Amino acid sequence: MSNADGDYAVRPGRREDAPEAARLWMQSAEEHTEYDEVYRTSPQAERTMRRFLADLASGGHAFLLVAVEPDEGGVIGFLSGELREGSPTFSPKTWASVDDIYVAPEHRSRGVGRELVRRCREWAADRGADGVSLQVAAGNERARKLYRELGFREVSVYAVSEL
Template sequence: MEIARLREGDLDAFVEELWLPAKREMASMTVYELDGDARRAGRSHYRSRLADDETVTYVGREDGALVGYVSAEIRAPAPIFESVRECHVSDVYVAPEIRRRGAGRALLDAAEEWGRVRDCAHLDLNVDADNEAARSLYEDAGLRAERYNMKKPLD
């Protein structure tokens, strides 16, 4: 698999072929639903990230086709804590037909290296509690749970 930074010319294909399927899959695991104008929102969001030095999106290609992506950003803790930079992975997605073949790990490794080069002390991410495949990937990559995000509906 070839991994490269997302480029402006790939933005429409990226949103259609990777980002929307990822968000649909995420919505199926949560209480959230996609906004009616998700395509426009996705293009706008990722276009703004292209010129931001504190964010990165890598796309994976196999035989020229987009098959996965990872997005990360630099974060700092609240100002009362020691000032360290953290590489926060906001999204990882691999097309279902190539899962469990190393693509997710390769994309995660690219984000980790990006964070390392930018002097980040940690890599962190969030994962749905029921997403056992993703949790297994992240644990195999050396990530460990430190917190639990708990939620209660307010009907």
């Protein structure tokens, strides 16, 4: 599905999209390192993400959505994750849990992230999920603002204490 201006399309990811999505994931990790050093990657990170994202593209309970330039151009953004059951101690819920979402900086403010999330919500609803969940870096104010605008609310704080 293309956006109204036809300058990008969002579609389900395929195995062959994994290398470009992994490259974008590496850019995301680099940006996130500016928020906190906990996001620093391992030497094998890109190779690991290529494999992981390729597996997501062919899984039934996982998802990889990609935003591409017109005429099947390069991947300019992606969203990935999987269906997860909530804690058995709370009311039962199934979540489409977003592990990663990223849009290349030169393609931001064009609605790409919004469209990726919208398509994720459709995917989740088609599978009977109760909602969509995600984590966001505390310092990523731009993303936190977008998620609030899209109807997400913050319900937990993820904290670390390194030894």
